[in-house]
Amino acid sequence: MPNTASKKKTQVSGGPERRRELLDTAAEVFAAQGYNATTVRKIADAAGMLAGSLYYHFDSKESMLDEILSTFLNELWEGYDAVLGAGLGPRETIEALVTESFREIDRHRAAVAIYQKESQHLVDQPRFGYLVESQRRFEEAWLGTLERGVADGVFRADLDVRLTYRFVRDTVWVAASWYRPGGQHSPEEIARQYLSMVLDGIAVRGPGAGGS
Amino acid sequence: MPNTASKKKTQVSGGPERRRELLDTAAEVFAAQGYNATTVRKIADAAGMLAGSLYYHFDSKESMLDEILSTFLNELWEGYDAVLGAGLGPRETIEALVTESFREIDRHRAAVAIYQKESQHLVDQPRFGYLVESQRRFEEAWLGTLERGVADGVFRADLDVRLTYRFVRDTVWVAASWYRPGGQHSPEEIARQYLSMVLDGIAVRGPGAGGS
Amino acid sequence: MPNTASKKKTQVSGGPERRRELLDTAAEVFAAQGYNATTVRKIADAAGMLAGSLYYHFDSKESMLDEILSTFLNELWEGYDAVLGAGLGPRETIEALVTESFREIDRHRAAVAIYQKESQHLVDQPRFGYLVESQRRFEEAWLGTLERGVADGVFRADLDVRLTYRFVRDTVWVAASWYRPGGQHSPEEIARQYLSMVLDGIAVRGPGAGGS
Amino acid sequence: MPNTASKKKTQVSGGPERRRELLDTAAEVFAAQGYNATTVRKIADAAGMLAGSLYYHFDSKESMLDEILSTFLNELWEGYDAVLGAGLGPRETIEALVTESFREIDRHRAAVAIYQKESQHLVDQPRFGYLVESQRRFEEAWLGTLERGVADGVFRADLDVRLTYRFVRDTVWVAASWYRPGGQHSPEEIARQYLSMVLDGIAVRGPGAGGS
DNA sequence: CATGAATGAGAATTCATTCAT
DNA sequence: GATGAATGAATTCTCATTCAT
Numbered sequence: 002m003p004n005t006a007s008k009k010k011t012q013v014s015g016g017p018e019r020r021r022e023l024l025d026t027a028a029e030v031f032a033a034q035g036y037n038a039t040t041v042r043k044i045a046d047a048a049g050m051l052a053g054s055l056y057y058h059f060d061s062k063e064s065m066l067d068e069i070l071s072t073f074l075n076e077l078w079e080g081y082d083a084v085l086g087a088g089l090g091p092r093e094t095i096e097a098l099v100t101e102s103f104r105e106i107d108r109h110r111a112a113v114a115i116y117q118k119e120s121q122h123l124v125d126q127p128r129f130g131y132l133v134e135s136q137r138r139f140e141e142a143w144l145g146t147l148e149r150g151v152a153d154g155v156f157r158a159d160l161d162v163r164l165t166y167r168f169v170r171d172t173v174w175v176a177a178s179w180y181r182p183g184g185q186h187s188p189e190e191i192a193r194q195y196l197s198m199v200l201d202g203i204a205v206r207g208p209g210a211g212g213s
Numbered sequence: 214m215p216n217t218a219s220k221k222k223t224q225v226s227g228g229p230e231r232r233r234e235l236l237d238t239a240a241e242v243f244a245a246q247g248y249n250a251t252t253v254r255k256i257a258d259a260a261g262m263l264a265g266s267l268y269y270h271f272d273s274k275e276s277m278l279d280e281i282l283s284t285f286l287n288e289l290w291e292g293y294d295a296v297l298g299a300g301l302g303p304r305e306t307i308e309a310l311v312t313e314s315f316r317e318i319d320r321h322r323a324a325v326a327i328y329q330k331e332s333q334h335l336v337d338q339p340r341f342g343y344l345v346e347s348q349r350r351f352e353e354a355w356l357g358t359l360e361r362g363v364a365d366g367v368f369r370a371d372l373d374v375r376l377t378y379r380f381v382r383d384t385v386w387v388a389a390s391w392y393r394p395g396g397q398h399s400p401e402e403i404a405r406q407y408l409s410m411v412l413d414g415i416a417v418r419g420p421g422a423g424g425s
Numbered sequence: 426m427p428n429t430a431s432k433k434k435t436q437v438s439g440g441p442e443r444r445r446e447l448l449d450t451a452a453e454v455f456a457a458q459g460y461n462a463t464t465v466r467k468i469a470d471a472a473g474m475l476a477g478s479l480y481y482h483f484d485s486k487e488s489m490l491d492e493i494l495s496t497f498l499n500e501l502w503e504g505y506d507a508v509l510g511a512g513l514g515p516r517e518t519i520e521a522l523v524t525e526s527f528r529e530i531d532r533h534r535a536a537v538a539i540y541q542k543e544s545q546h547l548v549d550q551p552r553f554g555y556l557v558e559s560q561r562r563f564e565e566a567w568l569g570t571l572e573r574g575v576a577d578g579v580f581r582a583d584l585d586v587r588l589t590y591r592f593v594r595d596t597v598w599v600a601a602s603w604y605r606p607g608g609q610h611s612p613e614e615i616a617r618q619y620l621s622m623v624l625d626g627i628a629v630r631g632p633g634a635g636g637s
Numbered sequence: 638m639p640n641t642a643s644k645k646k647t648q649v650s651g652g653p654e655r656r657r658e659l660l661d662t663a664a665e666v667f668a669a670q671g672y673n674a675t676t677v678r679k680i681a682d683a684a685g686m687l688a689g690s691l692y693y694h695f696d697s698k699e700s701m702l703d704e705i706l707s708t709f710l711n712e713l714w715e716g717y718d719a720v721l722g723a724g725l726g727p728r729e730t731i732e733a734l735v736t737e738s739f740r741e742i743d744r745h746r747a748a749v750a751i752y753q754k755e756s757q758h759l760v761d762q763p764r765f766g767y768l769v770e771s772q773r774r775f776e777e778a779w780l781g782t783l784e785r786g787v788a789d790g791v792f793r794a795d796l797d798v799r800l801t802y803r804f805v806r807d808t809v810w811v812a813a814s815w816y817r818p819g820g821q822h823s824p825e826e827i828a829r830q831y832l833s834m835v836l837d838g839i840a841v842r843g844p845g846a847g848g849s
Numbered sequence: 850c851a852t853g854a855a856t857g858a859g860a861a862t863t864c865a866t867t868c869a870t
Numbered sequence: 871g872a873t874g875a876a877t878g879a880a881t882t883c884t885c886a887t888t889c890a891t
Contacts, residue, residue: 053888203359457758595807
């Protein structure tokens with residue numbers, strides 16, 4: 002949660018609409034150029050105003066990043082929590098998590114891309130402590146589900162489960178780097194194909210024996 | 214292994230040794246903090262010298278990045294070309310490319326991480342035109358092999374082949390973000406497990422029932 | 426008159442006024458210390474602001490130089506073109522060009538001094554290509570007029586005309602190195618004396634024969 | 638006179654030949670690019686050595702400049718003093734000074750060009766105090782001779798004599814900016830033509846009518 | 850709400866100079 | 871005498887941020 006209770010301004014008037022608009026613009030630029038390489042002037046240009054004017058709406062460039070990421074993560078966890086609390090089996094949970102993830106990518110493509118690129122070096126800053134917490138819950142959710150699946154015999158036991166965790170996790174999220182909302186595939190369709198690959202592999206199975 | 218041992222100087226040697234040492238140091242910092250967030254002072258600190266001194270060896274911060282990336286890509290393509298010229302079947306080619314990729318990650322972890330994070334916005338600059346060329350050859354190699362495999366009936370025909378291409382490509386390379394050389398798994402072992410997941414999936418196959 | 430009175434701000438005005446003010450200040454410092462020896466900090470000091478603030482108004486130190494020189498040359502050529510298009514005889518043209526030149530020195534003393542000192546090594550840079558063009562037109566105007574005068578019998582035929590050209594040209598422009606606007610001589614008066622020297626020489630003519 | 642008695646090195650071996658050679662090289666580069674814009678590396682390049690190596694021969698970049706200028710001025714004053722002590726009339730003295738000046742330009746073109754461009758802002762530095770002294774003697778020599786000539790009735794009395802002084806002085810010395818030794822005119826020939834222009838003017842004199 | 854102008858803390862880079870070899 | 875590697879101070883330029891209007 003980004004610094005709640007800011008001293009002054011912030012959310013005066015013009016409503017949350019304008020704020021959201023500006024954040025979307027900022028997110029787009031951050032995603033395209035990287036946070037550090039993005040100047041507030043570029044954001045302002047993209048928003049059709051001057052750099053100084055942004056400071057009426059936001060405390061700092063960092064607080065924009067903060068708000069972008071925390072908004073995204075809040076929504077993500079709303080979705081994830083719904084899935085995790087639904088009492089599904091391991092395989093169904095994985096399927097639901099992947100599908101939910103692609104929906105989030107569809108909705109927050111820029112934020113996801115920013116998260117991918119920047120979270121690594123943001124975790125050190127106290128302000129972004131919630132990223133660490135999120136990563137912990139992430140691992141808990143995915144790794145736990147995989148372990149449950151191995152125990153239940155629905156996921157292979159011959160694989161290093163941490164490696165599998167990273168494999169599945171990365172497989173989903175890097176898609177944000179090329180995904181464009183409104184493209185030919187819906188998030189659900191992409192999720193279906195990804196799941197098919199991850200669960201069953203890309204190799205054609207011989208009639209008798211599989212594996213390598 | 215970049216910059217192993219000795220945090221500071223061992224500048225006994227003169228010529229290209231020192232250069233390589235410094236580049237390894239720089240790559241490490243770039244990978245850890247991102248290119249833009251890395252100041253030359255940080256690199257110099259890590260190398261045990263003053264910021265200005267780096268300019269005796271390199272023209273600019275950008276030229277360090279350039280040399281890091283081009284050196285990596287040159288070595289990568291040496292390996293890839295050997296694989297592609299070996300006359301292997303599609304499945305064996307994929308296996309060899311993946312294995313070779315993990316070996317490169319093992320050898321150039323920092324460079325790979327940098328490539329992942331920065332190449333997207335470097336491609337616009339003429340100086341880094343070779344990145345575009347490399348990406349083209351990449352697609353040619355991976356996508357071509359996958360298509361050949363589909364035609365040969367060794368890879369599934371029911372998947373969008375471009376999606377599969379991105380899936381395999383990204384899945385392998387993002388591993389650089391968490392891989393640590395000298396860890397418990399050798400590159401070959403990681404490659405083996407990855408290939409097993411990619412080719413056969415992580416789901417246990419029921420004796421009769423397949424997919425979802 | 427550049428930067429008259431008020432050492433510091435009078436930044437009541439907004440737009441192009443301020444720009445012109447700053448350029449006048451910069452020109453003064455460039456002329457006094459040389460372009461290379463002038464730091465932007467010195468300019469900023471003279472303008473009563475911080476070095477970085479100059480970059481709100483100008484792209485670079487070089488672009489200030491550029492604007493100073495091109496503004497001067499534009500005005501110069503306006504004056505010269507008027508003279509050259511007036512259909513005067515060679516002697517009257519030379520007289521008018523010299524007079525016009527001293528007026529320009531009076532108005533743009535700093536710019537002229539900069540031009541004298543710096544143009545030689547600026548001509549190599551593409552950005553200052555207009556200097557070459559200007560020099561060409563310069564030669565065309567002065568040399569052409571002298572040649573016409575020799576042909577018409579109003580200028581001596583026994584002198585190397587290129588040497589004469591350089592003599593007249595230099596004679597006029599070096600004055601910028603010592604001329605101070607507001608001094609005891611008006612530009613027109615200086616022009617008159619210069620012309621008298623250049624046209625008739627400084628030697629008293631013997632009653633019968635002149636020359637050496 | 639440049640800082641006599643330098644602490645160490647300076648003039649060890651290799652003789653004054655090498656030293657002179659290096660100074661000539663440096664002078665050439667200073668003249669072409671300006672003192673400030675000339676890096677010691679450029680000088681070293683032109684001399685076929687590395688920048689650091691110059692410090693075996695000279696204390697500093699400034700001391701090179703110092704030695705170049707003082708050597709030139711010493712030689713100049715040797716020549717001037719010979720002229721001034723010869724007991725010539727005003728007109729003959731001017732003629733001899735101009736001729737001597739063109740000879741010096743021929744011999745020390747680079748030094749003269751440097752002197753022209755840099756002396757203005759060097760005079761402030763104590764180290765270059767001899768420039769001020771030289772300028773004083775200069776004025777004494779030229780202005781004195783002109784005044785003597787006016788008194789004697791050989792130079793025109795209707796001209797501002799200080800203006801005439803600057804006119805003659807500058808006109809001669811700026812020639813260094815375009816003069817190339819070994820060109821088609823010898824220094825003596827150029828001197829002859831210059832004197833002819835300065836003394837008698839460039840205008841053809843009507844049989845009866847004089848000036849304008 | 851937005852602008853225009855400025856601030857001030859770095860950033861990359863340059864370069865004269867030093868010095869051990 | 872010369873080299874190679876470094877130093878450290880200065881320089882140009884960038885940019886997040888402030889604030890009076």
